[in-house]
Amino acid sequence: MNPTKTAIQMGATALITLASGAALAAPPDWSKVPQAQFTLFYPGVSPLEWVTKGTEHGGARGLKKDETCKSCHSEETADMGKKIASGEKLEPNPVKGRAGSIPVSVQAANDGAQLYLRFSWKQPPAASGAEKLDKDNQVKITVALEDNKVAGTASMGCWVMCHGDVRTMPGVNDDKKTKYVKDGSLASGKFIDLMQWASKTGQSDGYVADKRVMTGGKALVEAKGEQKGDEWVVVFTRKLAGAGSDGDITLASGKTYEIGFAIHDDHSGGRFHDVSLNYTLGIDTKADITANKQ
Secondary structure, eight states, X not given: OOHHHHHHHHHHHHHHHHHHHHHTXXXXXXXXXXXXXXXXXXXOXXXXXXXXXXXXXXXXHHHHTTOOHHHHHTXXXXXXXXXXXXXXXXXSSOOTTOOSEEEEEEEEEEOSSEEEEEEEEEOOOOOSSOOOSOSSOSOEXXXXXXXXXXXXXXXXXXXXXXOTTSTTSTTOOOTTOOOOOTTOBTTXXXXXXXXXEETTTEEEEEEESSSEEOSOOOOEEEEEEEEETTEEEEEEEEXXXXXXXXXXXXXXXXXXXXXXXXXXXXXXXTTOSEEOOOEEEEESSOSSEEEEEO
């Protein structure tokens, strides 16, 4: 046996192992990562067209002056969700016992190569008689990321891709019409990056441009979730570098991005979810959700 050759081989193996370990770095110690608190709420029938129509939504004037949904409603999301879920406004077909909001804790960190997002929330009480639109998945959580290229995202968040003519909206007969953004296309860079975890079918990595596509993304490394007692915990691991043409935006240290998230609970689908307002994600910089390097 050649000792020199053996030593070289062992060294090469060690380097490969180290490289692999860096690519598959362990998630952060979440006990040391600050938590940001948000209240997701049931939006009912409040598509972009309603939000921007001054005769129906008083905040439409503020939006034209660069105000944001967050600046007006961040302290009243639970109350709004309760009113809408009860059928008092913006919901023509209320479901008895449906929770109007879900408080969610969000933690974020990065390791220089990957972003980690951790979401946790208590399981809401089940509604009575709610239609099981997604029979496979009791719960889904979706995260939307945007690189300040889609008009309106900074002020209205997810509402820029929610329109009155998409499926599950009242009076719509096209069950294939999905969410979309105005003038959206991968070629122009006008798209919203989507990541999703579903309790049975697992992870999806896609985007919303002229339509919603839940495949093709390459940045999502892993999405794992579990229910611990009455609490759900879901962790997304995503490469900071995105593929671009596949609907993955690139995240860079020192920059902020638009972020929104939604939870489908109790086998719900379509518009029957709880959503966040417009928030920001900062990579090593202060934002509503800050992902500092660990």
